[in-house]
Amino acid sequence: MTTSNKHPGAPWRNFYGRIKGKGLRPAQERYLDEDLEPLSPGPVGWDVNPERHPLDLKATFGDVPVWLEIGFGGGEHLVHQAKSNPGVGIIGCEPFINGVAMLLGKIRDAGVSNIRVWPGDARDLMDVLPESGIAKAFLLYPDPWPKKKHHRRRFVxxxxxxxxxxxxxxxxxxxxxxxxxxxxxxxxxxxxxxxxxxxxxxxxxxxxxxxxxxxxxxxxxxxxxxxxxxxxxxxxx
Known part of the structure; x- marks a missing residue:
């Protein structure tokens, strides 16, 4: 089971926020064990060194537009978009492993096949996305970091x-x-x-x-x- 937001080959970066919360249910543990690797946007053994392994979106999704949701939370919006738009591929990025497990369960229930899951820092993912490769992006209810001294941690x-x-x-x-x-x-x-x-x-x-x-x-x-x-x-x- 993957519980780290650090991907092989990624540069060291400060990361703020939770990676894991309360204990996962047995079914969620199973989703992570069985489904997370097959739903990676890269092949088995792939790391995030952009000089060696840039993402090949066409190999992953075929010749379709690719969308990106940054911080998908529990995954309900991501699955909704995948079901409503079967002719696109969608990458969901979320470092909080409990949210990743929730999404994997929703993917099973919905039976969608056009989602790939990045369980980590969005900055590491964007390092290896091809230039001009994403057709639409979503940032929905991001962590507000309400204290003024923390505003630099916001996504924007x-x-x-x-x-x-x-x-x-x-x-x-x-x-x-x-x-x-x-x-x-x-x-x-x-x-x-x-x-x-x-x-x-x-x-x-x-x-x-x-x-x-x-x-x-x-x-x-x-x-x-x-x-x-x-x-x-x-x-x-």
Whole structure:
């Protein structure tokens, strides 16, 4: 069973956040043992040294568009998109192994075959994604890191946005959902600086969810606690 967010060949990086939470159920342990390696975006024995083993998305998915979900939580949105879009391949990235186990169970239940799973740091994954290889990316309810001194840990910083821009194809869509007003503020400042255009033309464009949206458990918690979701759509220049 894989419980580390460190992949062979990856450079050393500070990592903030949990890798594992409460004990896994026996079924979840089995999902990790049986399903995680076959659902890797790279072949058996593959590591994340980009000079030796860049990801071959065409070999993994065939000649179809490839999407990326960064931090898929429990995986419900990821599986929803895979079922609704069988003609695309989707890579889900999540360092929290409990969430990975939950996703693997959902993949079994849904019977989808167009998902690959990266159980680790998104930065390591983006190191080996081919330039302009991703057609759409999702960042949904990322860790807000609410303390000001921790804002540099948020995804919407140069450390993450520059490699994401490189990995996305020109014109690719980048969706961000959050219920934290200050995260909205930072996103609207930093994402355009990284080479993206905010596509909103009216308030409805950030107040109303996307037409193909599936509300996640994180969003439901935010709504119960009286927080307001924001749905931000950017286009990679």
């Amino acid at each position: 910083t140069d450390e993450h946005l520059e490699p994401l821009h490189r990995a996305l194809a020109p014109g690719a869509e980048f969706r961000v959902a959050t219920d934290i007003p200050d995260y909205v503020r930072q996103t609207l400042i930093e994402v355009p600086k990284a080479g993206f255009t905010w596509t909103a033309e009216s308030p409805a464009d950030w107040r109303e969810p996307w037409r193909d949206w599936l509300s996640t458990r994180y969003e439901q918690k935010a709504l119960r606690e009286g927080r307001v979701p924001h749905y931000l759509t950017f286009r990679r220049d």
